[in-house]
Amino acid sequence: MNAAAAERSVFGVIAEFPSATALFEAAERVRDQGYRFWDVHSPFPIHGMNKAMGLGKSTLGYIIFCGGFTGFATAVLLEFIPSSYLYPLIVHGKPVNFFTVPPFLPIMFELTVLLSAFTAFFGVFLMNRLPRLHHPLFDFEPFKRVTSDAFFLAIEAVDPKFSEIATREFLEQIGGQGVTVLYEND
């Protein structure tokens, strides 16, 4: 890091690990140390990593349920308001009241699926605070390999247990390679 970089505030410390197994074991150690603002980065989701990091199940599922229910309610209103109130259209002698519900089911199903899918897609990015095209991690040149075959663990400076020296030593001690301090973007 050059002199100008030293004046910028510290983002955190990053370390590389040689394999998914090593990263998994390191994550368990970091979790047991009580760090809270940290993350592991890998080219693919590692099975069981949520537990190793002490994270619970994603809450996205509940949000998607709300999205799906909105879709269902939209379909109910979209079908019943025009067909029963605005312009009751008698087709094949079928009723126009509540009992016409069976032929309305396909559209209720489709709109439930449609809005669930939209919620799932946009929910995953909103919960991850993406799109974010610029991030301190991207300044770290070796981090480019994280989408190919490299495994990283980064602890952020906002963590109450973070200390530039102690955290560095800790990461080296649990097997981290090339431990580097990263700085915030301007």
Added chain:
Amino acid sequence: MAEPDASTVAFVERMPRRPLVLNNHSMAWISDRIAGIVENKAPLWWWITISITGSFAAFGTFCMLYLLYTGVGVWGNNVPVGWAWDITNFVFWIGIGHAGTLISAILHLCRQKWRTSINRAAEAMTLFAVMCAAIFPGIHVGRFWMAWFLAPIPNPNWIWPNFRSPLMWDVFAVSTYFTVSVLFWYLGLVPDLATMRDRAKGKVSRIVYGILAFGWRGGNRQWRHYEMAYLVLAGISTPLVLSVHSTVSFDFATSVLPGWHTTIFPPYFVAGAIFGGFAMVLTLMLPARSLHKLQDVFTWDHIDVMCKLVLLTGSIVGYAYCMEFFVAFYGANPFERFAFLNRYFGPYWWASWTMFTCNVIMPQLFWVRAFRRNWAIVFFVSMCANAGMWFERFVIFVISLHRDFLPSAWRMYYPTWVDVFTFIGTIGIFLTLFLLFIRFLPMVAMSEVKGVLPEADPHYHPRTDPESESRKEAHA
């Protein structure tokens, strides 16, 4: 890490798992090979193929514009046969589109790890097939500028669409299917777009892939929500994929026409769609695999298991053909009986027997293991299935319509050159889009393939991996 116990080691030595990626390739090899397809210069065969398919697509587009300018009279449709090649092509393409979501959704829920090497291409194929399908109902009405009548909004007389109509359900089913398929496909693409961004040499490609990747960092806090979204999308796409072709079949099954008015239609259409879709995936992936040297990623084991699915669904379709015929006899309805005798022995007998041979008899070759692992036979049978599934729709729609209740209303149907070239044009559009896809986007889901490698398992231990020695050598 704890040493695996002796019984685990003994079991693994006796029954080693078949590798999903051959030759112990490393993760970097997977990135290089798959991203390399996009990064290297386009090969000569690509330019030759896309110029041919692009010409067909252009001429097909001309035919569509000619139709819109002149009117539907340029097609061979006539009064009893109001739905002919247009709806045949619509259902044909929709059916092809079923394999992608089946592979990505149902096989994901069944934890079929082999799906990872084909799901991306199959999903892309789905999108392009549904695009081709969507063209036909639009141009079939002739007055394309009235297409907004399909939307759930009142017309100028304040009359709302009939939500009890299967045609209205179809609008919702197909548009939902397309949208959900796009979202599912793009969600899977995001980590791979990040790979493309990180590997990009040029400034333009770095910016374009960078924007498309949304700033993906591969953090586990991101993967956690990502995997949940992927799982939920797979869960809701599973009933969706089964519902779409069921809804398409309702267009026919809810009418009173002999040959259409049967309850077997929804499962029969779904099985046929999966059959045709898998055949199209094989048709596209067999050449792509050889031309892009992906034999280690898309292995003979993958082809083998897809052939088995073709065999299964082809046999279900065969059962449905026979059961329809039997029920026409057993139901003792003279119109039904006539419709089915006319189907196999009437003036269009050749279409029905082509359908039966291609869809039921040819896939039976796949009972033999050696045939499932023979390039020429697999390609031949999947081409038969492609043709057979087109003929199936032709048989159901045109043959049922051309002779209905009153002999005075009977009439033969003959396609015109516009019919033929519009259909060939959509094949051109489909293949052109697929060629552009393999040129600009990673055609194999890299992050998912890496995730099913043995060393991706955090509990991977060299002692339970009989090939760990050769793996080490390969990596060195």
